[in-house]
Amino acid sequence: MQSQAGFDAASDLLSNSFLAKLIMWGFVSALLYHFVAGIKHLIMDLGHCEELESGKLAAKVTLIVAGVLVLLAGVWIW
């Protein structure tokens, strides 16, 4: 990507190739889930959500938030 051509090739690939979009979405989704779960862990490190009920709730919230972000990423990529 040192040149305009490289940039065009990349943007062309990402806007037209189904496989490229699928792979990109896969990686972005993994990152988003890791991101949200990581934030949950940082919160837990601060001493919150450590009991059974609060922990379970935090896990559910994490899954829901990550799911929403993954869908948004899908819309953004497609």
Next chain:
Amino acid sequence: MVTSITNFGRSGLYDWMMQRVTAVVLMAYTVFIIGYLLFSSDLTYAQWSALFENTFMRLFTLLAILSMAAHAWIGLWSVSTDYIKPTGIRFVFQSVCGLLAFVYVVWGIQILWGL
């Protein structure tokens, strides 16, 4: 006491702390990049390369690359010591992780500052 030599820092606590510190750095970098991409409609090559001409951006990116190397090493080290019991295979796995981390760091520096 089991003395481990393949972990990242001198002590488990150091690794624990570094994992969190690098996570925060990576979180900031991720938010920045996603924000930048969201708010720059029809991004051009000129705009994108100009962003990385900026010294602060290069340093921030280097910090993120180094953080990712450390974050990934500590994370994967934890995974490998949990799940890969046979020492030989675990050592190969960790070596490959180390090599990949090295490749990404060198490649990143080449992209940011190389000719």
